[in-house]
Amino acid sequence: MEFLYASEVLANGLMAGVMYSLVALGFVLIYKASGVFNYAQGVMALFAAMTLVGIMEGRVPFAHLINAAFGVHVSSFGWTVPGLFAILLTALIMVGLAIAIEKLVLKHLVGQEPIILFMATIGLAWFLEGLGDVMWGADVKVLDVGLPQGISETVETMTDNWLGYGFFIDRLDIWAAVIAAALVAALVGFSQYTKQGRAMRAVADDHQAALSVGISLQFIWIMVWSIAGFVALVAGIMWGTKSGVQFSLSLIALKALPVLMLGGFTSIPGAIVGGLIIGMGEKLFEYFVGSMVGGATENWFAYVLALIFLVFRPQGLFGERIIERV
Amino acid sequence: MFYREAGDFKTSYRDDGQTFPIRLDRWGYYAILAVAFLVVPFVIDSYWANAVLVPFLIYAIAAIGLNILTGYAGQVSLGTGGFMAVGAYAVYKLMTSFPGVPIVVHIVLAGAITAVVGVLFGLPSLRIKGFYLAVATLAAQFFLVWLFNKVPWFYNYSASGQINAPERTILGWAVTGPATTASAKYLICLVFAVVLAWVARNLTRGSVGRKWMAIRDMDIAAEIIGVNPLTAKLSAFAVSSFFVGIAGALLFSVYLGAAEASEAFGINKSFLVLFMIIIGGLGSIFGSFAGAAFLVLLPVLLKNVLVAQFGWPTDLAAHIELMIVGALIVFFLIVEPHGLARLWALTKEKLRLWPFPH
Numbered sequence: 001m002e003f004l005y006a007s008e009v010l011a012n013g014l015m016a017g018v019m020y021s022l023v024a025l026g027f028v029l030i031y032k033a034s035g036v037f038n039y040a041q042g043v044m045a046l047f048a049a050m051t052l053v054g055i056m057e058g059r060v061p062f063a064h065l066i067n068a069a070f071g072v073h074v075s076s077f078g079w080t081v082p083g084l085f086a087i088l089l090t091a092l093i094m095v096g097l098a099i100a101i102e103k104l105v106l107k108h109l110v111g112q113e114p115i116i117l118f119m120a121t122i123g124l125a126w127f128l129e130g131l132g133d134v135m136w137g138a139d140v141k142v143l144d145v146g147l148p149q150g151i152s153e154t155v156e157t158m159t160d161n162w163l164g165y166g167f168f169i170d171r172l173d174i175w176a177a178v179i180a181a182a183l184v185a186a187l188v189g190f191s192q193y194t195k196q197g198r199a200m201r202a203v204a205d206d207h208q209a210a211l212s213v214g215i216s217l218q219f220i221w222i223m224v225w226s227i228a229g230f231v232a233l234v235a236g237i238m239w240g241t242k243s244g245v246q247f248s249l250s251l252i253a254l255k256a257l258p259v260l261m262l263g264g265f266t267s268i269p270g271a272i273v274g275g276l277i278i279g280m281g282e283k284l285f286e287y288f289v290g291s292m293v294g295g296a297t298e299n300w301f302a303y304v305l306a307l308i309f310l311v312f313r314p315q316g317l318f319g320e321r322i323i324e325r326v
Numbered sequence: 327m328f329y330r331e332a333g334d335f336k337t338s339y340r341d342d343g344q345t346f347p348i349r350l351d352r353w354g355y356y357a358i359l360a361v362a363f364l365v366v367p368f369v370i371d372s373y374w375a376n377a378v379l380v381p382f383l384i385y386a387i388a389a390i391g392l393n394i395l396t397g398y399a400g401q402v403s404l405g406t407g408g409f410m411a412v413g414a415y416a417v418y419k420l421m422t423s424f425p426g427v428p429i430v431v432h433i434v435l436a437g438a439i440t441a442v443v444g445v446l447f448g449l450p451s452l453r454i455k456g457f458y459l460a461v462a463t464l465a466a467q468f469f470l471v472w473l474f475n476k477v478p479w480f481y482n483y484s485a486s487g488q489i490n491a492p493e494r495t496i497l498g499w500a501v502t503g504p505a506t507t508a509s510a511k512y513l514i515c516l517v518f519a520v521v522l523a524w525v526a527r528n529l530t531r532g533s534v535g536r537k538w539m540a541i542r543d544m545d546i547a548a549e550i551i552g553v554n555p556l557t558a559k560l561s562a563f564a565v566s567s568f569f570v571g572i573a574g575a576l577l578f579s580v581y582l583g584a585a586e587a588s589e590a591f592g593i594n595k596s597f598l599v600l601f602m603i604i605i606g607g608l609g610s611i612f613g614s615f616a617g618a619a620f621l622v623l624l625p626v627l628l629k630n631v632l633v634a635q636f637g638w639p640t641d642l643a644a645h646i647e648l649m650i651v652g653a654l655i656v657f658f659l660i661v662e663p664h665g666l667a668r669l670w671a672l673t674k675e676k677l678r679l680w681p682f683p684h
Contacts, residue, residue, distance in 0.1 A: 037457050068638040108660040115402055116659055118457045119604060122597065123655025130648030138641060254593070257461045299472050303465035307450055310462060314454050 009287045010280055015173035017279020018180050019238060023256040024263070024271035025184065026231040030224055031265050032204045036106070037118045040125035041232060042253020044094070047132045048229065049236030049245045051093055053143050054136040055086040061135045087233070094229030095222075102222045110207075129250060138247070143240035176238045180272075183234060187227075188268060200224060258306035264316030273317060278302045345527055362516055367509040375508035376581075382622045383515035384576045389602040389614035390526045391569025396600070397609035398530055399562035400542025401451050401459055405466035407595035409567050411587050412440040412470060413574030415480050418489045421502075421579065422482055429494040429501060433518070433575045440571020441564040443470075448563030452556060455545070467593055474587035488586045491579040502579045511580050518576060522569055527611050529565065538562050539609075570599075601651060605658050607667025616666040624651065 023041060030038040054061065058077040066074055081089070105124060109117055191197035202210040203220045211217055239249050255278075263274025282301040290297040310316075334349045336342040346352040370379065388406060395401050416436035421429065447466040451459050474480050481489050493503025500506045501514045529535055537558040540548035549555050578585045585591070598621060606617020625647055632643040662668055 064639070064642050068636070068642055105656055105660070112659075112663075115456055115460075116663065118402075118460070119600070120656050120659045122600070123604075123652045123659065125652065126597075126648050126655065127652025130645045130650075130652060133645035134642065134649065138645065254464065257464065261458060261461055293476065296472060296476065300465065300468035303461075303468050307462045307465040310458060311450050311453050314458065 006284070006287065009283050011169060012173070013280035013283030014276055015169065015177060015279070016283065017276035018173070018177045019235070019242075019275075020252070020255055020259045020279055021272045021275030022176070022180050022183070022231065022235040022238060023252050024259040024275055025180075025187070025268065026228045026235065027256055027260055028265065028268055028271045029187070029231065030228045032201075035114060035117070035204075036121065037114060037265070038228065039118060039121040039253065040128055041228065042250040042256065043125040043128045043132075044097075044229060044232035045236035045239065045252065046245070046247070046249040047097075047128050047236075048090055048094055048233040049143060049240035049249060050132045050136045050141065052086055052090045052233070052237065053141040053240070053245055055089050056081050056083060059136060064137055065134055087237070090233055091230060094233055095226045098222050098225035098229050101225055102218060106221055106225075107218070125250070125253075129247075141240075141245040143237065143245050170242075172238070172242055179234065179238070183231065184268065184272060196220075196223060255302060258302040261306040261310055261316055264318040267316070267318035270316060270318035278305070281305055345524070359520065362520075363513075367513055370508050370512055372508040375512050377626055378622060380511050380515050380581050382619055383512075383519040384573050384581055385599065385602060385622060386615045386618040387519055387522055387576070388570050388573035388599045389606065389618045390523060390611060391566045391573060392599050393603045393606075393609065393611070393614045394526060394530065394538070394569065395562050395566035397603055397607075397613075398535060398542060399538035399559065399566075400545075401448075401455070401559065401562060402457065402600075403463040403566070404460050404593070404596045404600065405447060405463035405470075406570055406599045407591040407593060408467040408470035409440050409444055409570040410574030410577060410595060411474055411591035412443050412567075413437060413571030414578035414585055414591065415474050415489065415587070416440065416571065417575035417579050418491070419480065419482075421492060421494060425492070425494075429496060429579070432494075433572055433579070436575040437568040437572040440574070441568040444563045444567025444570075445560050448560055448567075451559050451563065464593075467596055471587045471591055474591075486586075488584050489578065490584045491582075494579075502583070504583065506580070514580055515576055518572060522572065523611055523615070526565075526569070530611065534561060542609075601655055603665075604655055605665050607665030608663070610665070610667035612670065613665050613667030616670065620666065621651070 023045060026041045026044070027038060030036055030041070053059075058079040058081060060066070060074045060077060063075050066072065101124065105120060109120055191200055199210070199215045200220055200223065202213070202215055203217060207217060210220075235252070236245075236249065239252060243249075256275075259271060259274040259278050261274075262277060263270025263272070282298045285301050286297050336347070341347075344352075346355055366379070388410060392403060392406050395403050413436045416439040417432050420427070420432040420435055424432075443466075447463065450462045454462060475487065481487055484490075491502040493500050493505060495501065496514070499510045501510050530538070537548070537553045538561075540551070540553050541555060541558045541562075545555055548558070574591070578590070582590060602617035602621050603614060604617070605620055606615070607613025625644075628643050628647050628650070629640070632638045632646065633640055658665055
């Protein structure tokens with residue numbers, strides 16, 4: 001029975017890991033293509049989810065600001081937008097955001113050290129967080145685009161028949177796993193087999209060489225940030241449905257960092273495997289050790305694991321070997 | 327015209343090597359110190375102390391600490407909040423365990439304890455660098471805050487999980503606890519800030535500081551010319567954590583009076599101090615003060631203008647502040663990566679030549 005409990009914890013950890021992987025994927029994409037470590041990925045997920053809710057509920061953007069500045073009381077257009085259409089609109093907004101980021105930030109920081117770019121994305125994260133709050137308000141929003149939720153009876157009866165103990169697994173988590181798998185397959189296919197994907201990999205390899213064979217750096221960067229925006233949107237929908245659209249959503253970016261360190265910054269499979277290891281590891285650790293030391297070990301377990309891991313293998317599990325030349 | 331070094335001749339090595347080599351600069355700093363010590367304590371009221379001056383001085387100390395690590399030694403840290411928490415909880419444990427010992431000793435000891443913890447979390451820096459290290463320092467941030475929340479020994483088993491600073495006095499004046507006057511709070515922070523800034527200034531221009539900068543500019547090259555990366559990096563972590571620990575100790579004992587680890591020393595505190603040194607200027611002691619002043623004053627200013635003048639809701643002002651700070655970070659990184667300190671240096675350069683163009 002002890003073993004069955006542990007495996008239920010393990011299964012739930014795997015599902016949580018899939019969620020981490022989703023965010024980590026966005027990081028890897030941007031890192032591979034532009035060498036930028038995008039701290040704002042988590043806030044982009046939050047921003048996307050907020051925008052989605054705002055559009056679906058027909059809220060007036062900047063309502064608080066307008067009310068405060070002009071002394072009126074607007075809050076809603078009075079219509080609701082169906083989920084799929086709202087998702088499309090939000091995706092368009094994320095593309096607009098990608099263009100704005102390229103034009104206003106990245107273009108001016110070409111050739112800077114990675115750590116400067118990293119700090120710039122931290123600034124970007126704060127800006128987006130403020131923008132999201134000013135646009136749509138800081139209240140906790142409920143997001144429902146029609147994804148199934150609640151305990152999966154199929155899994156429960158199935159495991160009950162096999163093992164005599166029903167596993168509790170959220171249907172949303174199963175859906176998230178399926179969607180994540182589809183997303184990864186699509187991304188790998190895109191980067192391996194299409195013209196734009198090849199151009200993207202060329203840019204990742206060497207900016208100047210890519211420019212010299214006629215690849216537009218500007219276009220590739222906008223494309224990559226747009227894709228990262230889509231991934232953020234998907235992650236935002238999943239997390240937003242699971243736990244409501246609120247500030248803590250942006251903190252999943254911080255959880256994705258150890259995932260990346262474990263899996264390696266440059267590897268898409270690494271992001272997936274790293275996410276699964278962290279997801280399982282922190283749930284199992286909480287289950288076996290957490291109760292002894294007062295719980296809530298999930299806050300730091302991932303970081304400490306990544307820290308210890310890094311000391312022995314700095315490039316992560318699947319990362320490219322770090323070679324330094326003087 | 328206004329700012330000259332002509333006629334300021336150095337006749338000994340001692341003159342040449344002093345902290346402020348230009349006479350006008352020196353007088354300027356003496357004047358500022360005189361005003362800070364002799365005028366401000368008598369005119370300060372509790373609003374100015376609590377909203378502006380005390381947080382400014384405390385964050386300036388923290389910013390100097392992080393600047394030593396990030397600006398001088400090139401090791402980016404996101405664990406500042408965690409290390410401040412170490413300082414705060416260390417001073418709390420010391421204050422409650424040894425009530426007879428003067429509070430100043432406790433604060434310095436709290437800094438020393440933080441230095442030890444900092445070295446411990448600095449060990450991975452020998453293997454990893456850049457933002458790998460930045461992420462690794464997040465481990466310090468989350469682990470330390472969790473530790474102080476979960477282990478009751480650290481907060482003396484108090485029911486609320488909070489720590490409260492008991493009253494302690496220096497020469498009969500209360501400096502911690504509810505009875506503290508505004509000028510006492512201000513003066514103790516000022517003394518620490520001035521002494522620590524002086525220490526930092528002299529460390530960074532000495533051989534230790536040059537080793538840090540060599541490591542920052544290129545660690546492999548530094549190693550080849552004989553800088554030991556082990557001692558250079560770990561000493562940077564130790565000194566930086568010492569400063570940050572003292573800032574944390576002052577923040578808790580003098581400024582806040584009561585604190586709860588995850589609230590007062592969360593990840594946002596780490597980012598706040600990092601932003602201070604980016605805006606102020608990486609690798610500059612003056613920049614640490616400028617950045618701290620800027621980010622302490624900005625919310626006060628916005629609150630006064632938006633909330634008091636326009637009557638906008640407070641949360642809206644807070645969100646706009648987030649946007650402004652974020653945009654400023656990006657702006658400074660693009661336009662002036664060396665921050666306010668560089669702008670100040672440019673101004674001085676211009677004034678030196680004014681009204682002639684060259």
